[in-house]
Amino acid sequence: MSVDRAATPTTPSTDEFIKGLWRENPVFVQVLGMCPVLAVTNTARNALAMGLATMFVLVGSNVVVSAIRRFVPKQVRIVTYILVIATLVTIVDYSIAALSLELHKALGAFISLIVVNCVILGRAEAFASKNGLWRSFLDGLGMGLGFTFALLCLGAVRELFGMGTLFGAAVLPAAWQDWVIMILPSGGFFTLAGWVLVVNRINQGRARRKDAEAA
Amino acid sequence: MSPDTPRPSDAVALPPPPPAWPMVRALVGVGLVCAVLIVLVYQYTRPIIAANQLEARQAAVFQVLPGAVSSTTYRYVEGEGFTPVADDASGDDLVFAGYDRQGRLVGVAVEAVGMGYQDAVRVLYGYAPDRQAIVGMQVLDSRETPGLGDRANTDPDFLANFAALDVSLTEDGQRIAHPIEAVKHGEKTEPWQIDCITGATITSTAIADMMRESTAVWVPRIAASLDAFQSREVTP
């Protein structure tokens, strides 16, 4: 009755890794997992930490979900996956608190909220539940890196303009006037909008070049 | 035929109701494994986190009570007064006594909360009974605007307000003689006034307000039971 729509993969498995970086970047292209993207990117450090934490959970959940995919009936799929993800997040949460309380405070509730990051459940549902371990691992890694990259893009810009620093180190002259808005919520939206424009522009340029080559 | 069981004209079998056992098995199985994992991590990290938290709290206490090198946590119970409790206790009826190298009481640190410009602001301030004054203040938690309200924790001019903020009691020891108040930047004339940060009058006023309310409650209590804090053996 059911036709396995992702039956036989035809792409090389390295592609699973690469696609998340740009072509299917979870933030710029798929527009998923937006809350942490906006909320914890007011400094580059927070962005990096959040990105790595998310990547850990993403890879972990992809691997686990891929491993148990045959045992989970579709009716309880989501709940089961969420249990897995929540466990991983709890682990991350405690680990960060153990590593640095300050960082834990800066990331706030958003560590816990990794549980509901659409990217993670999205990949579990859309990819890991249909693919083997290795591919799922690569997919998680690629998506996680893509996610971290996007977060860093935002974090760096916002911190630079908003505070004149990068990873806490002053890089702009002391006379620099901070753009407070950049670290406010609205600045998050604007910065992301700006990056989406940049990505659109690059993709448009590529498409045009490809068309030109084809013609 | 009820609407949930329409049968296609050509005899495609209705899918049987999903079997219960695999569902239960999968969910419960995963749940159990997760539980064990979480417990393991929790067990491993708990002491570290607790230590971190203690350290953070102590650091704050030492900062608002200059000269303090050790601290003890006290719980206040109405009618019973202050009693020492474990350092990892929690609750909003705690104060933290700070002691200097000689084991003498430097002062007592108290938490206060109030609504700032954007959201609740939580501060810790140190009260030195011998000087009848606040001797330090630190913002523990706030969502104030970076560069404006959050300067409350970094602006040296503002923090200078709290080096010796007068909270002396009236004769009867029941009330603060001069409740803390905020004034516009550069207009501070009295030792119980707080000189606002320019551009963040609201945050500054909020801090002044919450400290006024908090000191009105805690300072008389602490002043009345100074003995409870004095009895402290020196820890090397």
Added chain:
Amino acid sequence: MGHRGQRSFRHGIHPPEHKDETKGLAIRQFPFAPVLVVPLSQHIGKPAVPVVREGQEVVRGQRIARADGFMSVSMHAPASGRVRRIGLVPGARGQMVPGIYIEPFPGSTQEVMEGRPCRVDEAEPAEILAAIQDAGIVGLGGAAFPTHVKLSVPEGKRIDTVVINGVECEPWLTTDHRVMLEQHDDIFMGLRYLLRLTGAERAIIGVEANKLDAVEHLRARLPGDLPVSVEVLAVKYPQGAEKMLITALLGREVPSGGLPLDVGVVVINVATTAEIGRLLPHGAGIQERVITITGPAIRDRGNYRIPIGTPLRFLLDTVGLRPDVSRVFLGGPMMGTAVASLDVPITKGTSGVTAFTVAETGPITSAPEYPCIRCGYCLDACPLFLNPAELGLLARNGAYERMAEERHLMDCFECGSCTYVCPAHIPLVQRFRVAKLAVRRIAADRKARGGEA
């Protein structure tokens, strides 16, 4: 212009009237063209069926085509002459339509042939109705809707008021004005037929305040036995539209998608009424009508009684056209259709011919189109309380069905008030016409494909 105390409807516009150019000029007879072109479909509905052969001689007023069913009317020869050809003739909207070419006999006396008279005090309503259809009478106010269809009251409906439309709100045109001044007897005679036919208890002639001479003229001659009154309305466009007229005179509102009948009213144009009163007692049919020929590009402006089928080329040749003419339209400048070819003939629905020079059209064609700035002028202008701005935006994006479903597109009667006032020069009503057409075509296509899904 907003004459206080005079009745009117809400919204609407006040374009410059330009009626002084022709309103004082009495109706003159127009000569016969060498060839008259009579389309078989000068009305809304099925084309008439020719009853003459090519080469046959016809007498003026003789029936040359019969009605094809109920939604159709007869055609009559506009002149005594010979049928030269039966074939395709140019229509006003650019299409080629079936029609009859008639060559009038030069020098003929052009006596009108009469048929069986229909006497107002004897005829049964059904006979009057048949006589109206037989006389080929359609709405002369512009829509050319078969008058007998409009007057057939269905079971269960009742008409209590006959409204005679003497508003003529279209700038430049003075046809109805002259008819009221010169054909009062015909109008009152027509009214007798109408009242008898519909059983209505009263008739109101609605006239705008810029034709007070006509009002006085008619009021002074009101027959005592007719329950008819003449009402003065404030000058405002498009008061002549039947919905607006009904609201202005009676305070009733024709329901959306409904007909005047639904509020117990029928609206008939004064010229139509006059034609009924002129033709029925003699059993004759329409062979000519009154039109205003006007506009800056016309040399000899005036009001003329003109044979149906006169080609524009002959008409303009006769009255003289300035060489800097840029647009010629049938009707007035608000509603008139510009013609692409001067071979188009005058038909029963033509109430005027207006010709503009570049001086008038230049500023309009050259005005840049801005985006809608949401100024709301169009909302204030639309007499139907539609939202032309929103409709315009939707139309621009091709969301035709949404326009119809959410914004009452199909109610728009294309008066053009919104376009007239729009400071952004957005061709609103033009877009709505396209949209209405598209909605109809899409619906037809759906139907053809096997119903709504």
Added chain:
Amino acid sequence: MSGVTPGTDPSRADSRMEAAVVLEIGSSPHIHAGNRVDRIMFHVVLALLPTTAFAVYAFGLAGLLNLVVAVGSCLATEWVACRLAGRPSTLSDWSVVITGLLYGLTLPPGLALWMVAAGGIIAVGVGKAIFGGLGFNPFNPALVGRAVLQAAFPVAMTTWMDAMAPGRFTSVPGSTLTFPLAEPVYDVVSGATPLSAWKFDHTAADTMDLLAGFTTGSLGETSAVLILAGGVYLAVRRFMSWQIPVAILGTVALASGALHLLDPARYASPQFMLLSGGLMLGALFMATDMVGSPMTPRGQVIYGVFIGLLVVAIRTWGGMPEGVMYAILLGNAISPHIDRLVQPRVYGTGGRRGTP
């Protein structure tokens, strides 16, 4: 059938159509009322001129520089945006001049010129161009510029200089000429605006001073009389709907009047509320921007009442002394909904029906 038959007079033979003509076919209506977007906009600029002139008079060179840079940056951004979008330049429709003028008038005099320019670029770039230009912007571009500046540089945007300062025509405050992107240093910082004086110190300014414009504040929030005059001119010429300003000012007067009656010590008087801050300029020139406001008169009244209530609420209970800008932006945000809910009742749909 009276009259002569035309065309029979041989002397008029020459008037016949000698040459064949080429006709133009356009669809009706063939006439137009003659108004045009650029003319409407030009009149708004005219109506703003007295206020602008007074601002320059009150704040001298600093004010002038401010306005010039504001208008210039808006015009330049519009030009660049048109180039990028491949559209013909729209500078000639005057709407950007309005945006620039109004944006400039909302700024504190003495604001660093580089900030003025940045805000102008944001106003037209983010406020208007990215949404497709004239007519499509959901928010008032001038206020977008100001709101973003306010969020980016809260200190600079709340540092005021005195009106009518001596020597204002010969020198500018140091902050004005701050090096681009550097933090300004203030030399001639003045007292508070009437509103913040009320909010933080509870001192109300004199009504006559407010009317005449001798108070501290943004360039354009000073002379209520001149702003009113410009607004009345526009309303009379039907270039702007009178419903919006009347609804806003009426609501503010009523709401603040009621509060003032309750407790005169805590709540400012209605005349103070009406005349202080940016309310006049906002109500008459900014809330009335048709692009961001509802189209039906009833909708405009609702919109005005909403803005009025917000102004009173923010000024009275909010964190900031002034709320006109935010109130108008929020009004812009709900105006699509007002437009949706308050449609004119289409003729023949319910309501008045005839009785047969």
Added chain:
Amino acid sequence: MSESLASIFLSAALVNNFVLAWFLGICPFLGVSGRLSTAVRMGGAVTFVMVVSSTCATGINMVLAAIDAPYLRLISFIAVIASTVQLVEMFIKKVSPTLFRQLGIFLPLITTNCAILGLALFQTNRGYNPIQSLVFALGAGAGFTLALVLMAGIREKLDLAEVPQLVRGTAATLFVAGLLSVAFMGFAGLGS
């Protein structure tokens, strides 16, 4: 902290609007705000789920406090919320297939909507009592719906605008979100 119910509601709905100030529930905010009708329904659904999960969270907190197992908080919250949402989803599918189709793929996304879990976590962190929690949930839901509805109104307007190709879509939506967020700063300090 014993905040008044009114200030809890105002704060959650306006001052600290979940979407525009706290960045919670951004995915549905960007995804389902294209048409007003859907936005309203989504807002309603989220508010409903918020109330349900706030109640669940209150209950879970009591149980976990009783057995002293704070480390199970996150996992229990999310498991309960996820199953509840799934039940709601099935219920809607059964009761109103039209509604189901309109919310489409976004119903499951409510599960992975930060706003829901965030609400549960915040009410716990702030130690709200059950009634405060309920008001908090209602305020947050109202704020979410408000943000969604405002966005939808503007986006429907932009659909008919000549937004440049480069900006059309996500970027335009984000710019509008930023501007809305700026406008919401006007509410700062209200209700305190």
Added chain:
Amino acid sequence: MSPTILLSLTAVATLGALSLVLAALLVGANRRLQVYEDPRIDVVDDLLPGANCGACGFPGCRSFAEAVVKGEAQPAGCTVGTDAARAAIAEFLGVEVGAQVRRVARLACAGGRNVARMKARGVGLDSCAAAALVGGGGKACAWGCLGLGDCDVACDFDAISMNVHGLPVVDEDLCTGCGDCVVACPKDLFSLQRIDRRLWVACASREAGDEVLEDCEVACTACGRCAADAPDLITMQDNLPVIDMSREPSRVPIERCPTGAIVWLDPDRGLVKGSAAHRVIRRGPLPLSPT
């Protein structure tokens, strides 16, 4: 017991109980709330192109999928997708692909700007529908293509492009036969025809006689030669030849046509005219003829 074990027991018990309850709830819900929908519809829907163009005669791909699953339509009814997709659907459902000869849009006009005259200057909206509403668009031939490209805009598949003379050209490979151009053209010049019927009358003028050539040099003059040469294939109606599309076409009728109004649509060479047709080699547009 060590604290770890104690904690683990609490945790295991709590989570175990929790997941059991949840599982029970979900099982119950799946029993009682499940809505039946033939899962094959999803599969078929997935295999369809998703263009929702309506070429199949159904309102959208999904309703076509429903019809195919119910056996009310054949996979071949979707002319847009690939053969492989159609075969896959047929195989999946175990039904016949079905035979459906593709239909493509054909334009009944050849009067580009170089051969057909305009008689008035159109101003206003750049759209055929708008132009057609005023004076028929100003083309001398009342039936002819206005060349403003409404059909081009309407086509979602890029199958129509306007050539240099302002005539739409259909790319048979891209045309899906959805019929959008048929609805869009205000002059009703498009119709859907079987792709293998290559004999075509590229004219819609109902006027007869050589005068029509003043309006358009490639118009049908209704001379009747084509009908005379292939009487079973062609009949004259309303001054136009009408081809019997149920019969196998031949090239015979085009041979003697004096204007080339009846043509053979060669898949490779395009529009082929008979040898008697006079050649028009004008490239620029005809001047506007004064009225």
